[in-house]
Amino acid sequence: MALPHWKIGRALGIPIYVHASWFVVFLFVTSSLATGYLPDMLPGLSIPRYWGMGGIAALLLFLSVLLHELGHSYVALRYQIPIRQITLFIFGGMAHMGKEPPSPRAELLIAMAGPLVSLILGAVCLGGAMVMDHLFAQPGLQGLLVLGSLLGLVNVQLGLFNLIPGFPLDGGRVLRAGLWAWNKDFNRATSQASLVGLGFGVALGLIGAVVTVWNWSGALGQSLATNGGWLIFIGLFLFSAALASRRQAARQTAMASLTVRQVMVHRVVTLLPDMTVQDAVDRYFVTQGFGGFPVCEGGQLLGVVTVRDVHALPIGLWPLRHVREIMRQASPALCIPPDWPVMQAMDRMGQSGLDRLVVMENEEIVGLVTQSAIAHFLQLHKA
Numbered sequence: 001m002a003l004p005h006w007k008i009g010r011a012l013g014i015p016i017y018v019h020a021s022w023f024v025v026f027l028f029v030t031s032s033l034a035t036g037y038l039p040d041m042l043p044g045l046s047i048p049r050y051w052g053m054g055g056i057a058a059l060l061l062f063l064s065v066l067l068h069e070l071g072h073s074y075v076a077l078r079y080q081i082p083i084r085q086i087t088l089f090i091f092g093g094m095a096h097m098g099k100e101p102p103s104p105r106a107e108l109l110i111a112m113a114g115p116l117v118s119l120i121l122g123a124v125c126l127g128g129a130m131v132m133d134h135l136f137a138q139p140g141l142q143g144l145l146v147l148g149s150l151l152g153l154v155n156v157q158l159g160l161f162n163l164i165p166g167f168p169l170d171g172g173r174v175l176r177a178g179l180w181a182w183n184k185d186f187n188r189a190t191s192q193a194s195l196v197g198l199g200f201g202v203a204l205g206l207i208g209a210v211v212t213v214w215n216w217s218g219a220l221g222q223s224l225a226t227n228g229g230w231l232i233f234i235g236l237f238l239f240s241a242a243l244a245s246r247r248q249a250a251r252q253t254a255m256a257s258l259t260v261r262q263v264m265v266h267r268v269v270t271l272l273p274d275m276t277v278q279d280a281v282d283r284y285f286v287t288q289g290f291g292g293f294p295v296c297e298g299g300q301l302l303g304v305v306t307v308r309d310v311h312a313l314p315i316g317l318w319p320l321r322h323v324r325e326i327m328r329q330a331s332p333a334l335c336i337p338p339d340w341p342v343m344q345a346m347d348r349m350g351q352s353g354l355d356r357l358v359v360m361e362n363e364e365i366v367g368l369v370t371q372s373a374i375a376h377f378l379q380l381h382k383a
């Protein structure tokens with residue numbers, strides 16, 4: 001999603017963003033309500049009134065999607081899963097989770113929370129509209145009644161649609177949780193649940209195509225034609241998301257058996273702490289072509305210095321400062337043993353914000369593992 005997005009606020013401590021594509025949906029929903037649905041349901045009102053009501057309804061739908069995502073986020077936070085942000089975009093909303101759920105049970109509960117919020121909201125809105133209709137059947141309340149039942153129906157649809165068991169939809173996550181609990185293999189479960197996602201993507205696309213063709217032949221009403229196009233669109237989205245998840249799972253499976261020793265750089269060049277930054281740049285960064293070096297003295301690891309650390313220092317100070325002053329100090333987080341799985345090393349890099357780790361065996365440096373080396377390794381082996 002290369003289009004811009006804007007932060008509009010925070011909820012549960014999570015920043016909320018609106019993606020540019022969301023405005024397309026907002027305009028589409030507002031205009032189709034203002035020119036079709038509302039004049040049909042509430043004849044005799046002024047055109048600005050229809051547009052005003054359409055806009056309010058679209059905003060309330062946006063709020064419904066947000067509450068759905070907050071449902072997922074609330075449960076995820078209870079499992080200590082950080083939520084980086086919630087983005088609202090053309091296909092609804094997405095809560096970006098910082099890591100995978102720790103257990104099938106956590107996955108199940110997080111996945112169910114969103115549709116549950118939508119179904120409860122739907123029931124409350126529909127129930128409220130029905131009660132209002134019974135108790136106060138006044139003409140002035142008709143607009144509220146129409147908006148309430150529309151909101152109720154959309155929330156029920158939102159809940160039910162997301163329960164389609166194709167990964168990465170919520171229902172697909174429920175399926176993955178089940179498969180994961182069954183075969184005890186997270187990546188295999190993802191792969192299988194995404195295969196079902198591919199199937200539903202194709203099915204939605206086909207249903208959309210049939211609806212569209214039927215409409216062209218005049219057998220169906222006008223409003224279903226737009227739904228047909230929309231179904232094809234959603235089918236394509238689900239298909240590509242499921243395909244990406246399946247590939248990701250295959251990569252993770254391949255990586256699960258890979259150890260740090262297999263991907264690390266064996267020939268490690270180290271810097272001395274009392275060398276000037278200028279020296280380090282001229283003699284090491286430029287000529288050796290590495291993005292960072294361990295700093296050692298007397299066989300002891302003192303830290304790591306990277307291109308980023310050098311860039312943070314104004315160029316005029318390069319001849320005056322020493323590597324020791326700008327390096328990142330050695331810490332247990334910086335060092336890993338060679339028999340660790342690569343996945344674990346990548347998790348460590350992700351958590352610590354480092355792009356390279358020093359591989360130590362018997363208190364000696366035996367290698368260096370970097371994000372780019374892992375990427376190159378995987379690229380070569382894919383070929």
Ligand SMILES: [Zn+2]
Nearest residue numbers: 114115162170
């Ligand atoms: Zn959801």
